[in-house]
Amino acid sequence: MSRRYSVVDQEPWKPFQTSSSTKTTTMTTAAKLYGKDLSEYDDVDVDELLAQLTPEEINLLAKEVDPDDSFMPPSQRCSYECDKSPTGPLNRKKLIEHINKQALETPDKPELKPFVPGVIRGKKWVPPPQETAKEKEAEEQIAIDLGEEYEQALSNATQEEIIDLAAILGFHSMMNQDQYHASLLNAGQPVGLGWDGVTKASQPKPYPMEPPNDTDVDATIKQVREDDASLTDLNWNNIKNISDEKFVQLFEGLEINTHLESLSLTNVGLTDKTAQRLAEALEKNSTLRVLNVETNFISPSVIVRLIRALLKTKSIEEFRCSNQRSQVLGNKIEMEITQLVEQNPTLLRLGLHLEFNDARHRVAAHLQRNIDRICRVQRAKLEAGEPSKTFAIPVGGLRETT
Numbered sequence: 568m569s570r571r572y573s574v575v576d577q578e579p580w581k582p583f584q585t586s587s588s589t590k591t592t593t594m595t596t597a598a599k600l601y602g603k604d605l606s607e608y609d610d611v612d613v614d615e616l617l618a619q620l621t622p623e624e625i626n627l628l629a630k631e632v633d634p635d636d637s638f639m640p641p642s643q644r645c646s647y648e649c650d651k652s653p654t655g656p657l658n659r660k661k662l663i664e665h666i667n668k669q670a671l672e673t674p675d676k677p678e679l680k681p682f683v684p685g686v687i688r689g690k691k692w693v694p695p696p697q698e699t700a701k702e703k704e705a706e707e708q709i710a711i712d713l714g715e716e717y718e719q720a721l722s723n724a725t726q727e728e729i730i731d732l733a734a735i736l737g738f739h740s741m742m743n744q745d746q747y748h749a750s751l752l753n754a755g756q757p758v759g760l761g762w763d764g765v766t767k768a769s770q771p772k773p774y775p776m777e778p779p780n781d782t783d784v785d786a787t788i789k790q791v792r793e794d795d796a797s798l799t800d801l802n803w804n805n806i807k808n809i810s811d812e813k814f815v816q817l818f819e820g821l822e823i824n825t826h827l828e829s830l831s832l833t834n835v836g837l838t839d840k841t842a843q844r845l846a847e848a849l850e851k852n853s854t855l856r857v858l859n860v861e862t863n864f865i866s867p868s869v870i871v872r873l874i875r876a877l878l879k880t881k882s883i884e885e886f887r888c889s890n891q892r893s894q895v896l897g898n899k900i901e902m903e904i905t906q907l908v909e910q911n912p913t914l915l916r917l918g919l920h921l922e923f924n925d926a927r928h929r930v931a932a933h934l935q936r937n938i939d940r941i942c943r944v945q946r947a948k949l950e951a952g953e954p955s956k957t958f959a960i961p962v963g964g965l966r967e968t969t
Contacts, residue, residue, distance in 0.1 A: 779805070784813055792824075793820075800827075801831065802829075803835055804832070807835075818844045818845050821845075822851040826854065829857040831857075832859065834861075838863075839869045843872065846875075849876040849877065854882060857884065859886075860887070865892065866892060866893060867897065883914060884913060889920050915934060915941070
């Protein structure tokens with residue numbers, strides 16, 4: 568609630584105390600207008616004052632108003648007033664002709680100094696002094712103390728050695744692609760491609776096509792079914808026209824196999840029917856560590872079925888299943904995959920594109936925890952002198968080495 572306080576018999580510069588507070592306040596001199604305090608004008612009736620003014624005084628008063636006031640009409644913001652009555656309708660063409668005629672008839676202002684040919688009037692422009700090339704180069708040089716050993720080595724280095732040094736340090740802007748690759752391969756600099764050489768387009772090098780996968784399907788199926796100890800890595804990538812019966816025979820042998828560690832089935836035409844049979848085989852296998860089924864025709868629900876099968880085998884460390892029939896899994900499928908991965912203590916690498924950040928971060932955090940736990944276990948075994956397997960940690964996961 569606001570309160571008003573009055574001051575009685577107080578000089579303007581002396582402090583005073585209010586009735587409800589002991590706070591000291593300093594008064595300042597009140598503003599005045601025409602010798603009177605502003606408070607005396609509060610009760611003045613403005614309409615009554617305006618009624619006492621003559622039209623000429625009102626006109627003078629209107630000119631004192633701020634012309635930038637947006638609440639005033641444009642006709643009143645303009646200080647120019649014309650009392651003449653119009654002589655006729657507006658004719659724009661005649662008005663422009665009249666303005667041009669007046670401009671031609673108006674004499675030019677006389678010059679203070681008459682024009683005399685050859686006489687320079689005013690200050691003559693003098694161009695600034697140009698710096699010589701040597702002075703400019705000297706200013707742009709940066710003094711770097713590299714030490715006597717480095718300076719001597721660089722001063723005696725040839726152009727090819729300096730190019731090699733630039734390639735090692737990664738100064739790509741100092742050289743072209745031919746110089747850079749020649750330095751990395753230690754093949755010698757091409758002729759005419761020094762610092763002053765002209766960069767030319769290099770001809771593309773033809774590379775032969777990759778040979779087709781010549782793995783014998785029937786022979787490898789027989790080896791898997793017979794549990795051949797020499798077969799630890801099976802690669803059927805990019806083999807066309809493999810029938811469903813061959814896949815079923817392979818997965819039946821996978822259930823009883825105890826030596827196969829890596830199985831690659833990329834771009835072989837796996838469907839949901841054969842992938843379901845693979846999931847059943849994974850639940851009974853206990854030695855397979857790497858499984859790759861990328862670039863096939865597996866639906867999102869069957870991908871979940873495969874990841875759920877990894878919980879029973881507890882041996883798969885790397886599972887890849889990206890680039891399938893459906894590029895988008897959906898939030899429900901991704902959350903289900905995330906929950907299954909978080910329950911898996913052995914999975915170290917997952918090759919699958921997840922669209923949502925929550926699922927992607929949770930999966931990555933759990934895989935990192937699995938890697939850290941295995942590293943701690945192996946380190947503890949080595950410190951205790953117990954026999955343990957050695958592991959190499961590549962980018963993105965953990966891989967056992969022999």
